[in-house]
Amino acid sequence: MQLHTPLEVPATRAPARAPWFPLALIVSLFFLWGVANNLNDVLVAQFKKAFTLSDFQAGLVQSAFYLGYFIVAIPAGVFMRRYGYKAAVVFGLMLYGAGALLFWPAAATATYATFLVGLFVIAAGLAFLETSANPYVTLLGPRESAASRLNLAQAFNPLGSITGVLIGQHFIFTGVERSPAELAAMDVVARTAYMKSEAAAVQMPYLVIGLGVIAWAVIIAVTRFPRTASTEDGGVLVERGVLGRLLRDGRFMSAVAAQFFYVGAQVAIFSYMIRYAQATMPGTADKAAANFITAGLLCFMAGRFAGAALMKYLRPARVLSTFALVNVVLATTAAFVPGSIGIYALVASSFFMSIMYPTIFALGVEGRGDTERKFGASLLVMSIVGGAVVTAAMGATSDRLGIAHAMLVPMLCFVAIFLFAWRRSRGQEAAA
Template sequence: MQQHAAARTAAHRGLARVPWFPLALIVSLFFLWGGANNLNDVLVAQFKKAFTLSDFQAGLVQSAFYLGYFLVALPAGVFMRRFGYKAAVVFGLLLYGAGALLFWPAAATATYATFLVGLFVIAAGLAFLETSANPYVTLLGPRESAASRLNLAQAFNPLGSITGVLIGQHFIFTGVERSPAELAAMDTAARTAFMKSEAAAVQMPYLVIGLGVILWAVIIAVTRFPRTEVDDEGAPPERGVLGRLLRDWRFMSAVVAQFFYVGAQVAVFSYMIRYAQATMPGTEDRAAANFITAGLVCFMVGRLAGAALMKYLRPARVLGAFAAINVALAAFAAFVPGRMGIHALVASSFFMSIMYPTIFALGVEGRSDTERKFGASLLVMSIVGGAVLTATMGATSDRLGIAHAMVVPMVCFAAILGFACLPRRRVA
């Protein structure tokens, strides 16, 4: 009885030491970047319509976005170590807001390249947020409850993703569809007016997002946060760690697997609307967006189910089983297009859910603290797969059609299956 009472007392003291308002501000960031990521899936379809783009050109939305992550991840880490977590968060939010505000002049001039610059700036801001927010959450409160706080924060990410799709579905998509034949029949003035109106549809949502994010940066800047300390005593010297990781085939296989995973996820979600409209003629963009929402719900459920399975099975086995199922689902979508094919893509979201954190965990498993820090940076940089493979899928679609382009994520899932089957390093 006394032990239980002591445990309850310790738990209450731990709760009392959590700075709840600062923690809530940082947790909200997970929601914000989830929304930004999945709004891009709507933008791919919207810009294809507004600028009459090929699938490859529309896929540059994701290329510009994930290239920003790739190029800014390491500088963001340097900035964070120099100026601290809070400064990195505030700077990231300001970049995010500035990129969103660039959508206003981009829409006013109907310039696709300016939209891509805005997306790059948004991604640069998100690189700062993701680099700093994850470790910051673990430091805002007692060490013994750090994992539960981080799990709570991560739960807001898919909620933000779903919200982003709903914003795009109801406030960006206009519901006006024009076939290529109808566009060709229009005179130049009417066609230009239609394209400008479609480009302008993003102005108000991104203006509100930009101003809201900048306001959030101001609130965080003026909020007093508790001092945090990171104990680096006893850490091995940093020299040579990066080279050691680059020569470690087990670790680099995780980096490659993460590259293919992010590419597969981004490609599937980016072209899900396009696939639905192309394989089920007459499907409006707003209706097609419902498949992304359904996929994100499956993603949330899959993460819970995967975590439960890992209590009984090794993570690598669960990863391999989920990857094998997704190879089959992507192949089905490629060769059985239509309603059944789109349902297969939605179902694949369930099995994608555990891939990123599982590959990440297997990559840094059994490593020193310094190796984990450097390894984490490299694994985050592998997100550039979203830029490379989405563009590859767009180019494939232009040549073979959107259904057959699903062979690209099929190959990605096969690569992840191969990683899951590799012998694991022994952990003492």
């Protein structure tokens, strides 16, 4: 998932030249968490097959993952301010690796709950990485080139996302699929063996990922990084009254709500894209269905460039409202015109989702002082818990109404985003 927070460069003494090896190690983290995020989209489909889950139960993959982000985000920030950027990165990688290694006993015992615990631990590690890596990149080199370094680093995230899907497509999906009727016709021994083999398919990929991530943590731990003297004051986070003011500010809280709905819609659509393709286009193999996620991620990348170009000529709120309205139409199309038209509509929706997270974020904190911006940023980042809530709601809707009609859940999310952007656009025009 492409969830990046626009960050200001901390006031700090920066080195005259970017140390290329330490910088490369930190930039690689953007790739690594992209792999983890989008492997989840494959796991939703794989676990549904391995454990014969309902759509709601399969969606708990994302619920466990994004709850990990939500719960650990603030502790990760406190840890980083207490022990420093490098320590937070190493600790985050160790958690990431430990969570991945939990997949081995989870698969050996074919226990879905243990997989969910592993995903929660992975997400906790990623919360540490995302909290620390973004500002750390800005410190590893001259201040005047900090923005370009951060943009370069973020370019590796979608590459990781696509790699994650490809890993799942080629190393987790077995290509062996059984219909409910075929499963019912099997005896207990054969059915149990089939399900265990599907659960075991995740063992080796996650073992390699886990060991590789831990090795990366060791390399970072023994690498000498330049000293960075940040003047950030952790005490600002406990300034009285700031949080209360933000929570009572309807304009700001509408941005938090919009971010909640955006992240929920994005995660839900990608999580159930394979399921949608297989359910509405009978005969589609899981490996073939995974290609639609890859296509969606490529559209997402293209949308980032197109959106940035449009915002040179149009107000961001106007672009956001237009993109949200287009996605209302596309999600409605997927709901009521299932099949090839519906799946292509979902792929196209990725293009128009691409600008939503950073644009909502920027609109939420614009015009605020430094302290309120920091508090506001924390609340906006925490709103990614929408990925846990909306995905579960979509799964429950699918179980009752079918996967096609479940696309009305993200459609309603896009309606909420449109209303936010439309009101903000009208406010900007009135102010002008």
